[in-house]
Amino acid sequence: MSLLYSSTRGFANVADYRQAARRRLAKIAFDYLDGGAEDGHTLARNCSAFADVHFTPRALVDVSHVSPAAQLFGYAAAAPMTVGPTGLNGLFWPKADELLARAAMARGVPFALSSASTSLLEDVREAAPHAELWMQLYVQKDRRIAESIMRRASEAGYTALLVTVDTPVHGKRDHDIHNNYRLPLPITPQLILDLLRHPHWSLQMARQGTPQLVNLAKSLGEAPDLQRQAAALARQMDLSLAWSDMAWLRKHWKGPLIVKGIMSVEDACLAHQHGADGIVLSNHGGRQLEGAHAPIEVLPAVADALGDSLHILLDSGVRRGADIVKAVALGARGVLLGRAPLYGLAARGEAGVNHVLELLYEEMITTMTLLGCTAIDTLHERIADAQPGTSRAASAPAVKPNVTVAPRAAQS
Numbered sequence: 121m122s123l124l125y126s127s128t129r130g131f132a133n134v135a136d137y138r139q140a141a142r143r144r145l146a147k148i149a150f151d152y153l154d155g156g157a158e159d160g161h162t163l164a165r166n167c168s169a170f171a172d173v174h175f176t177p178r179a180l181v182d183v184s185h186v187s188p189a190a191q192l193f194g195y196a197a198a199a200p201m202t203v204g205p206t207g208l209n210g211l212f213w214p215k216a217d218e219l220l221a222r223a224a225m226a227r228g229v230p231f232a233l234s235s236a237s238t239s240l241l242e243d244v245r246e247a248a249p250h251a252e253l254w255m256q257l258y259v260q261k262d263r264r265i266a267e268s269i270m271r272r273a274s275e276a277g278y279t280a281l282l283v284t285v286d287t288p289v290h291g292k293r294d295h296d297i298h299n300n301y302r303l304p305l306p307i308t309p310q311l312i313l314d315l316l317r318h319p320h321w322s323l324q325m326a327r328q329g330t331p332q333l334v335n336l337a338k339s340l341g342e343a344p345d346l347q348r349q350a351a352a353l354a355r356q357m358d359l360s361l362a363w364s365d366m367a368w369l370r371k372h373w374k375g376p377l378i379v380k381g382i383m384s385v386e387d388a389c390l391a392h393q394h395g396a397d398g399i400v401l402s403n404h405g406g407r408q409l410e411g412a413h414a415p416i417e418v419l420p421a422v423a424d425a426l427g428d429s430l431h432i433l434l435d436s437g438v439r440r441g442a443d444i445v446k447a448v449a450l451g452a453r454g455v456l457l458g459r460a461p462l463y464g465l466a467a468r469g470e471a472g473v474n475h476v477l478e479l480l481y482e483e484m485i486t487t488m489t490l491l492g493c494t495a496i497d498t499l500h501e502r503i504a505d506a507q508p509g510t511s512r513a514a515s516a517p518a519v520k521p522n523v524t525v526a527p528r529a530a531q532s
Contacts, residue, residue, distance in 0.1 A: 125320055128468055128475040134439045134460045137476055140467035141212075145321050146314040148299040149211050153462055156406035157291035162414070163406030166437030169414035173446045178492035186494050188444075188484045192454055193280050193376040193397065193431060195252045198228030199481050200448050200496060203473075204435055204456030205256035205282060210238030210331030212466040214324055218247035220461060223473035225251035227481065232256050232282055232456065235269050238331040240338065245276040254280040256380070258287065260356035263368070268339035270372045281373045282400065286381030288359045291408035304330045366394040378433070383412060388422045391430070398431030398453075405436050405458050416447060423451020441483025445491070449499040 125144065131137055142150050156163025190200035203224040209216035217239035224231035225248045232254040233244055245253060255273035259266050270281065300306055315322040369377060379391045380400035391399050401415035401422060415434045423432055434447045435456035447455050460480065464472030493499050 125468055126471055128471050131467075131472075131475060131479075133479060134463060134476060137463035137467045137472060138459075140472075141463045143467075144318060145212065145466050146311070146318045148301055148305060148311060148314060149321065150466070151295040151299055152208070152301060153212065153459065153466060155293055155295040156410075157293055157408055158410035159294075160406065160410075162403055162410050162412050166403065166406050166414045166416075167439060169416045170437060170440075170443045170446055173416065173450070175442075175446075175487075175491055177490055181492035181494070183489045183492060183494055186485055186488050188481070188488060188496055190448075190454055190496050192230060192252075195230060195279070197230065197252070197454070199444070199484060200452070200454030201438075201444055201477075201480065202230040202232055202254070202433070202454060202456050203461050203477075204458045205232040205234035205237075205254075205284075206458055206462060207234040207236030208238060208331060208333075209234075209462065209465070210328065211325075212462060213469050214328040215239060215247075216465055217244050219465060219470040220473055221248035221251050221253065223461070223470060223477055224248070226474060227477040229477070230254055230280075232280075233278070235335055236333055237335055238333065240334050241269075241273055241278065242276050245278075253278045254282060254378075256282040256284060258284055259358045259361050259365070261358045261360075262356060263358075265336070265339045265356065267372050269335060270369075272339070274373070274375070278375075280376040280378055280398075281369070282378045282380045283369060284380045284404075285361065286383075286402065286404050286408055288357060288361070291404070291410065293407065363390055363394050366396065370395055376431075378431070382422075383415065383418055385418075385421050385425045388426055388432075392426060396430060398433060400433045400435055400456060401452070402435045402456070416443075416450070419447065419450045419452060441480045441485075442487045444480065444484055445487045445499065448496055 131140070138154070141153065145153070188199040190197050192200070192202065203220050209220065213219065217233060217237045221231040221233070221244045230252040231248065233241055234256045235258050241255065255269065255278040257266055257269060273281070300308060300310070305311060376397040377395070378398040378400060379396045381402050381404065382388050382391060382399040383401065383403060388399055401418055403409060403412040403415060415436050419432070419434055426432065431453045432451060433454050433456055434452045435458055438444060438447070438455050438457055439460060444455050461473045461476050464476035468475070488494070
């Protein structure tokens, strides 16, 4: 690897890594990583909604020992964050999923592997033998595919299953249409020019070959063929998946069962009623339904309704350690990181992922210290005004909270 793409000096935050990823990746790859659905309003709102959450620090608190350590489904994590499941990561760096898992293991946080990964789940386990690994699942019409993935993940020591429920069809992604994005990547004059402008990425991709959806291929019992795999994934998505299928999932998965893609109090309660151990409040990073709320906006009401009855996690829009603190303070057990570690990966490989996780961890420490909170638990204890109109807000004591949600001005 070129020394140019190994140094992390000068990177101060996730946004810096995003810009470096933009410079290194071909446009077709960066837009796939960075883009959202349609006009991108939901994507933008995911990040900006965190700015509506404001801190009220407490003074003269002993903060000589601050720790963001958290329990995530029985795992003692160094911080309330998980490197979340993202597909086709081999498009950004060779052996991407192995590198992400190793970085998570080194930081002491879980890694969730997508069933649309470009590395076999068994190879990821071998690369990160002591990592806390979770498996993400898309349910296809042929349930034997999902059953195979669940069986293989269990045998490889994956501890939790995240079932994604917000993708019966793909959202409309205009940038992919503009770039003529499909799998495998079509060789066009536009792509050739793009490759020439990004030689490091182009040479890496040439050496490794076209990334394959190898987990899907193995469970389909087919030889790797990206075009067939991608077509099968789109064609096979089970549009009939319903809450009644939770019993089938539980039959085949004995560990923690997490429903990913919840965006309402009603669905959060249904997940609890149907035996889920946790939920992920998520709009798929703004890549699916344009016009959806940001998960951080939905979180207070969901936390108010469910309390501690199941684990509430959150993804979409997390770019700072302070964002993680805000999510936990408003009722989440932790967050899933999607684009943030991928920006590090796309810019600097494993070193970039390690540094992104370090930056987020250190930002959490700084935020908690300035806030006057020495542990994650104290954030929950001090929350008062979660969101105007909720029962939590109505019954709140007259103590100033550490975190408040600022009202948004009416839009004309």
